[in-house]
Amino acid sequence: DIQMTQSPSTLSASVGDRVTITCRASQNIGNWLAWYQQKPGKAPRLLIYEASSLESGVPSRFSGSGSGTEFTLTISSLQPDDFATYFCQQYKSNSLTFGGGTKVEIK
Amino acid sequence: EVQLVESGGGLIQPGGSLRLSCAASGFTVSTNYMNWVRQAPGKGLEWVSVIHVGGSTYYTDSVNGRFTISRDNSKNTLFLQMNSLRADDTAVYYCARDAGGGSTSQGYFDLWGRGTLVTVSS
Numbered sequence A: 001d002i003q004m005t006q007s008p009s010t011l012s013a014s015v016g017d018r019v020t021i022t023c024r025a026s027q028n029i030g031n032w033l034a035w036y037q038q039k040p041g042k043a044p045r046l047l048i049y050e051a052s053s054l055e056s057g058v059p060s061r062f063s064g065s066g067s068g069t070e071f072t073l074t075i076s077s078l079q080p081d082d083f084a085t086y087f088c089q090q091y092k093s094n095s096l097t098f099g100g101g102t103k104v105e106i107k
Numbered sequence B: 001e002v003q004l005v006e007s008g009g010g011l012i013q014p015g016g017s018l019r020l021s022c023a024a025s026g027f028t029v030s031t032n033y034m035n036w037v038r039q040a041p042g043k044g045l046e047w048v049s050v051i052h053v054g055g056s057t058y059y060t061d062s063v064n065g066r067f068t069i070s071r072d073n074s075k076n077t078l079f080l081q082m083n084s085l086r087a088d089d090t091a092v093y094y095c096a097r098d099a100g101g102g103s104t105s106q107g108y109f110d111l112w113g114r115g116t117l118v119t120v121s122s
Helices: none
Strands: A004-007 A010-013 A019-025 A033-038 A045-049 A062-067 A070-075 A085-090 A102-106 B003-007 B010-012 B018-025 B034-039 B045-051 B057-059 B067-072 B077-082 B091-098 B109-112 B116-120
Touching: A004 A085, A010 A019, A019 A033, A019 A085, A019 A102, A033 A062, A045 A062, A045 B109, A070 A085, B003 B091, B003 B109, B018 B034, B018 B091, B018 B116, B034 B067, B034 B077, B034 B109, B045 B067, B045 B077, B045 B091, B057 B067, B077 B091
Parallel strands: A010 A102, B010 B116
Antiparallel strands: A004 A019, A019 A070, A033 A045, A033 A085, A062 A070, A085 A102, B003 B018, B018 B077, B034 B045, B034 B091, B045 B057, B067 B077, B091 B109, B091 B116
8 A cells, every 4th residue: 555654744834834745756756736724523635636736626726736745734823723633645545544634623 | 505414323233224314305326426424523524435426436445344335326325334333443434525516526515414413332
């Protein structure tokens, strides 16, 4: 299976900060990467697909970049609603795998 | 409203069986690739199973032979039959819709339910 490694596992930030989360794949996955946001007790929400395509309805402060084995999710100006856990997921392989998650906390 | 609502979780002893349901509204389960994804307490997400539009099914290795994914088109509902449950099956189980819209599988998920908790313990 393709292993997905996210860093950091926890991130403390303030409203208005620029936040960057990294996701690394154990092998080349091209652009076959998605990002999700998850809040406690709620359904995960798709943010980004194909590494950099913004899902409909997702605020433009979210952006994704990267290809191959290294990817980033950036929140340009952190808003109160953005405090949550973020996961990456590869879909290059039929055996879909996720990163361990990055929890964005209030500083 | 387009949504997925899971049910059927609970406390079950090791070796027991449980059937999870995922009721869909606002779209048709049978014309979409549908998945189960789980999350053990304090852990990341793990893909469990998929059912294709054509009915083909696939599983992650750790549940293959123990879990069965199916759907009831008349009820617009997805199921996961879980047998021979083990402690490491303890997790919140989510159903999730593939973003491909039914024509093909994209491999990522554009709609998720809130999940149902399965606890395997004696």
